[in-house]
Amino acid sequence: MSFFSRHRILLPVISLAVLLAATFYMQPRAMSYFGLNLLFNLAVPIALATIAQMMIIMVNDIDLSVGAFVSLVACITATYLNDSPMIGILMLVALIVTYAAMGAVIDALELPAIVVTLGMSFVWGGLALFILPSPGGASPGWLRTLMTVKPPFMPMAVVASILIAIVTHLLIIRSGFGTVLRGVGGNSRALTRAGLSVTRLKAWAYGLAGLFGVLAGMALVGLTTAADANIALRYTLLSIAGVILGGGEFTGGKVSPTGAVIGALTLTLAASFLSFLRLSPDWQIGSQGAILILVLTARLIFSRKGAAT
Amino acid sequence: MTKFLLGVAAIALVAGAAQAEDTSGKRIALSNNYAGNSWRQAMLQSWEEVATKAVADGVVAAADAYTTSENQATEQAAQIQNMILQGYDAIVMNSASPTALNGAVKEACDAGITVVSFDGVVTEPCAWRIAVDFQQMGREQVDYLATRIPDGGNLLEIRGLAGVFVDDEISAGIHDGVAKHDQFKIVGSVHGDWAQDVAQKAVAGILPSLPEIVGVVTQGGDGYGAAQAFKAAGRDMPLIVLGNRQDEMQWWSDAHAESGYETMSLSIAPGVASLAFWVAQQILSGEEVPKDLTVPFLTVTQDTLAEALATTPAGSVANVSYGMEDAKEVIASSK
Numbered sequence: 001m002s003f004f005s006r007h008r009i010l011l012p013v014i015s016l017a018v019l020l021a022a023t024f025y026m027q028p029r030a031m032s033y034f035g036l037n038l039l040f041n042l043a044v045p046i047a048l049a050t051i052a053q054m055m056i057i058m059v060n061d062i063d064l065s066v067g068a069f070v071s072l073v074a075c076i077t078a079t080y081l082n083d084s085p086m087i088g089i090l091m092l093v094a095l096i097v098t099y100a101a102m103g104a105v106i107d108a109l110e111l112p113a114i115v116v117t118l119g120m121s122f123v124w125g126g127l128a129l130f131i132l133p134s135p136g137g138a139s140p141g142w143l144r145t146l147m148t149v150k151p152p153f154m155p156m157a158v159v160a161s162i163l164i165a166i167v168t169h170l171l172i173i174r175s176g177f178g179t180v181l182r183g184v185g186g187n188s189r190a191l192t193r194a195g196l197s198v199t200r201l202k203a204w205a206y207g208l209a210g211l212f213g214v215l216a217g218m219a220l221v222g223l224t225t226a227a228d229a230n231i232a233l234r235y236t237l238l239s240i241a242g243v244i245l246g247g248g249e250f251t252g253g254k255v256s257p258t259g260a261v262i263g264a265l266t267l268t269l270a271a272s273f274l275s276f277l278r279l280s281p282d283w284q285i286g287s288q289g290a291i292l293i294l295v296l297t298a299r300l301i302f303s304r305k306g307a308a309t
Numbered sequence: 310m311t312k313f314l315l316g317v318a319a320i321a322l323v324a325g326a327a328q329a330e331d332t333s334g335k336r337i338a339l340s341n342n343y344a345g346n347s348w349r350q351a352m353l354q355s356w357e358e359v360a361t362k363a364v365a366d367g368v369v370a371a372a373d374a375y376t377t378s379e380n381q382a383t384e385q386a387a388q389i390q391n392m393i394l395q396g397y398d399a400i401v402m403n404s405a406s407p408t409a410l411n412g413a414v415k416e417a418c419d420a421g422i423t424v425v426s427f428d429g430v431v432t433e434p435c436a437w438r439i440a441v442d443f444q445q446m447g448r449e450q451v452d453y454l455a456t457r458i459p460d461g462g463n464l465l466e467i468r469g470l471a472g473v474f475v476d477d478e479i480s481a482g483i484h485d486g487v488a489k490h491d492q493f494k495i496v497g498s499v500h501g502d503w504a505q506d507v508a509q510k511a512v513a514g515i516l517p518s519l520p521e522i523v524g525v526v527t528q529g530g531d532g533y534g535a536a537q538a539f540k541a542a543g544r545d546m547p548l549i550v551l552g553n554r555q556d557e558m559q560w561w562s563d564a565h566a567e568s569g570y571e572t573m574s575l576s577i578a579p580g581v582a583s584l585a586f587w588v589a590q591q592i593l594s595g596e597e598v599p600k601d602l603t604v605p606f607l608t609v610t611q612d613t614l615a616e617a618l619a620t621t622p623a624g625s626v627a628n629v630s631y632g633m634e635d636a637k638e639v640i641a642s643s644k
Contacts, residue, residue: 027395029396034420035394042383135406136407137408224386224408224410224413225411226406228408228409231381231409234379234381234384272387275391278373284378285379
């Protein structure tokens with residue numbers, strides 16, 4: 001085993017550090033409390049959405065509805081949660097329960113998750129349009145305060161990212177429950193033999209994904225102050241890329257919550273970096289893809305080397 | 310000597326008061342969310358022309374244009390936050406959403422940056438808005454018809470894309486105008502989706518059920534299709550108000566040469582980007598500017614048709630570049 005394949009987290013950390021150094025070189029103004037917050041505050045909802053996606057990838061599924069789901073949550077947050085908090089909270093809880101039910105149904109009926117979630121994305125999108133037909137709404141005051149809070153020493157975006165990483169690390173990697181959940185992706189038959197219900201565990205994983213999706217939508221509204229039915233559609237692909245960039249694998253329950261958060265930060269930073277480079281927008285999507293391929297190639301090379309030795 | 314010094318000081322004071330603050334060191338950025346149609350392309354070109362000249366003349370230090378790679382509010386919010394970091398003094402923006410960028414706009418304002426939104430305006434109170442009075446655009450069409458056809462008659466209304474704010478506004482203006490000039494009556498209404506082919510199909514479909522039509526009120530991009538439908542049905546050509554598209558103006562010009570056909574054409578010019586640039590420059594120079602400005606529309610009449618047609622490339626929209634004087638005029642008229 002090589003050094004890199006033993007410490008999977010190193011590669012994402014190095015990618016982020018290199019990109020951050022390059023950004024600071026291009027734009028020294030970013031190297032400040034204020035600058036770091038501007039660079040990363042929109043990464044907070046993306047990090048939460050990436051964690052949601054990670055919960056699904058952890059059980060060997062993939063969720064194509066994250067973006068639409070986060071948009072729907074954003075619409076509810078900017079309308080019901082603001083105007084009549086009780087109804088808003090009930091709706092959000094109902095969404096999390098629906099997500100858990102979706103996980104149970106996918107496992108019990110052996111449906112392909114990719115198809116079910118793709119279908120559900122249209123349901124979420126339709127509901128979002130129904131709740132907020134034209135852009136608007138307003139962020140609840142406490143949420144806005146929370147997302148614009150200025151803690152000492154470190155900006156909100158950095159504190160929030162570290163907090164998300166620690167909490168999810170404890171939950172998924174350290175706790176017994178998290179180990180069992182990862183086992184669903186790793187070896188579900190062993191779990192069945194041990195007398196555990198995989199359907200129930202999948203429901204838990206999907207429920208957790210729903211919870212983090214809800215948090216992502218709320219964080220987003222706290223930042224933007226208003227919602228739009230299409231506000232987070234990009235999050236579907238960003239979240240998948242974030243999980244993989246952070247050292248996760250599509251199969252086998254091999255995921256890293258810390259890596260996922262770092263992956264989300266890296267993707268956000270990559271876009272800003274390209275914009276600082278003054279690259280024409282026509283080239284930006286392609287370049288973002290190129291950065292992604294570069295990091296994944298590096299990972300593949302290291303893991304091959306690790307397998308060879 | 311003292312008197313002389315006092316005199317100099319007085320002159321300097323007067324000059325200082327009269328002459329606005331120098332903006333030659335200021336940097337302005339354009340944040341644009343979409344570049345995928347002819348109107349937006351013309352808009353970016355207008356910006357480019359004005360910006361290059363202003364930088365060359367030393368009016369501002371930089372005027373860079375940025376377009377997001379995807380038409381998404383979150384991406385534009387990140388783009389604006391990057392602009393704050395890049396230290397621009399003003400951000401001119403065509404927004405992906407009227408509300409979803411408010412957080413980023415507020416952040417820019419808090420950082421002391423002037424934010425001017427145009428076309429796609431934002432609701433954040435700290436930003437300036439250059440909006441179009443679409444209702445007025447509808448009213449003006451009926452006003453024009455009233456001068457040309459004093460006796461009145463039946464009108465056909467072609468609307469835009471259902472459910473879009475602009476469509477409701479223009480239509481409200483048209484109905485307002487008809488209420489004022491009650492010799493007119495709208496006998497039919499179809500959705501042309503601002504596209505020639507859709508408008509042609511829709512008009513052809515409703516025509517057989519309609520009595521004689523004296524005028525057609527439109528929303529732009531649909532006049533040529535309407536004319537084709539009337540021609541195909543073998544009916545008398547009504548007075549069709551056009552929307553500044555090149556194909557419409559070409560048809561008008563041909564019809565005028567053939568039978569002396571006369572009409573008018575109006576729409577919002579993509580050059581509004583250049584107006585936004587100068588408004589931002591005026592704000593930076595310390596000028597007192599009201600937060601809500603209204604952009605004039607570009608009207609093409611029989612007298613200006615040849616000129617407008619000559620300067621509009623095929624498949625594009627008639628355009629006009631605004632200068633500093635135009636911005637001052639718009640600001641003065643909004644005060």
